[in-house]
C-alpha cells in the first residue's frame with residue numbers, strides 16, 4: 001500500500017513526461033493535439049484530486065494553512081495558462097511560448113511540493129491517513145488501488 005506522497009509523485013512524473021513530449025512536437029500535428037489533450041486532462045484531474053485529498057486536510061491545521069493556500073493558488077495560475085493555450089492556434093509560434101511558460105510554472109509548482117510542502121505535510125498527517133488519502137486520490141484519478 002503506498003502513501004499519498006508516492007501517489008502524488010507518480011502523477012507529477014507523468015506530467016513531466018507529457019510536457020517533455022509536447023515540447024518536441026511541432027505545428028498543428030496529431031501528436032501535439034493528443035499530448036496536449038492528455039496533459040490538460042491530467043493536470044485538471046490531478047489538481048482537483050490533490051486539493052480534495054491533500055490540501056483540504058492540510059488547510060485544517062494551523063501549521064500548514066499558508067502553504068496549502070499557496071499550493072491551491074498555483075493550481076489557479078496553471079489553469080490560466082491552460083486557458084491561454086486553448087485560445088491559441090496549435091501552429092502559431094505563440095503556442096510554444098505559452099507551452100514553455102506552462103512547463104516553467106508546473107515544474108516550479110511540482111518542485112515546491114516535493115521539496116518543501118511534502119516535508120511539512122509529513123509532520124501533520126498520520127501514517128494511516130497517508131495511506132487512506134492515497135487510496136482516495138488514486139480512486140479519483142481512476143487508477144487501481146495498489
Ligand SMILES: [Fe+2]
Pocket residue numbers: 047050071075109113
Ligand atoms: Fe499541486
